[in-house]
Amino acid sequence: MIEPIPVVEENIYAFRFRGRLTHDDYREFIPLVEDLIRQHGRISLLLELEDFRGWDTEAAFDDFRFGTRHEDDFERIAVVGDKAWERWMVALARPFTDAEIRYFDRDHIDEAWAWLKATPEPADQPPEPRPWQHVLVATDFSLASRHAVVQARRLAQLDGARLSVIHVIEEPIVYDEYGVYLPMEVDLDQALLEAARQHMQRLVEELALEDAVTEIEFGAPAATVVEYAREQDCDLIVTGSRGRRG
Incomplete structure (x- = not known):
């Protein structure tokens, strides 16, 4: 009952x-x-x-x-x-x-x-998210990474954050017939660097990134991006989900 x-x-x-x-x-x-x-x-x-x-x-x-x-x-x-x-x-x-x-x-x-x-105690409110201060986006100039740059620019604009765009050139590795590593000629590195600069300039012009800092580095892409973010106090790293390496 x-x-x-x-x-x-x-x-x-x-x-x-x-x-x-x-x-x-x-x-x-x-x-x-x-x-x-x-x-x-x-x-x-x-x-x-x-x-x-x-x-x-x-x-x-x-x-x-x-x-x-x-x-x-x-x-x-x-x-x-x-x-x-x-x-x-x-x-x-x-x-x-x-x-x-x-x-x-x-x-x-x-x-x-x-x-x-008794009056119920108000539920704990999550803290207000801290605005981003320095957004870093990595690009290999593929379509996927281009979308990532657009998203990073939007996030930086929303929070008034600085925006940096980085491209990492992964040095080609060549082995001789005995499996010994042979560094590539300096001329090839220079050619890769010049090509990357042209791609970066085109990206800046097409996406209106004149206020962004651009950087081109040689090295292992993931490690180089993380190290750059640490050195420059970046608090957000944006990358594309697919694309070429770099």
């Missing part, structure tokens, strides 16, 4: 659950509570368990469906009982509702009422 308990507090309602609950009990209880929710929005409940012996199968499904349908509609739920398994029942219910739910022994029912009447 479920019976209302008279309450004079605003937006707090109480019910006594007695014996073994049935589907017929929930046919009366659910419309009553849903009507209170429609009238008042989020409400708090005190549920007093007296000689409570659980639910029959259909009532258990009623209770579960009701709880999931109204998981956002309760501010606080105080459950008052006198059995250890009732305390565990409340603990198991917590993941299925956004309400604060707490169990009280019967001789602490006054504490339950006081808790329901």
Whole structure:
């Protein structure tokens, strides 16, 4: 049996659950509570368990469906009982509702009422995100990295941050017939550098990056980008998800 308990507090309602609950009990209880929710929005409940012996199968499904349908509609739920398994029942219910739910022994029912009447503490607000100060974007001049440059420019503009664009030339490795590493000729490095400068200049002109700092380095792309970011105090690195290496 479920019976209302008279309450004079605003937006707090109480019910006594007695014996073994049935589907017929929930046919009366659910419309009553849903009507209170429609009238008042989020409400708090005190549920007093007296000689409570659980639910029959259909009532258990009623209770579960009701709880999931109204998981956002309760501010606080105080459950008052006198059995250890009732305390565990409340603990198991917590993941299925956004309400604060707490169990009280019967001789602490006054504490339950006081808790329901107290003003809930505001939820902790996440700290305001710190604006970016220096955005670094790595480019290999592919289409994917071009999109990354556009995104980095947008982020820098939103936060008034500095923007740096880096391209890393990965030096070609050549081995002789015995597997010995042979450094490439300086002329090839110079040719790669000149080609990179032309690509970078074209990128600056096409994407209006005149205020950005551009940098061309030789080395392993990932390590070089990270080292540059560390040296220049960059707090955000933007890269494309696909593209050539560099």
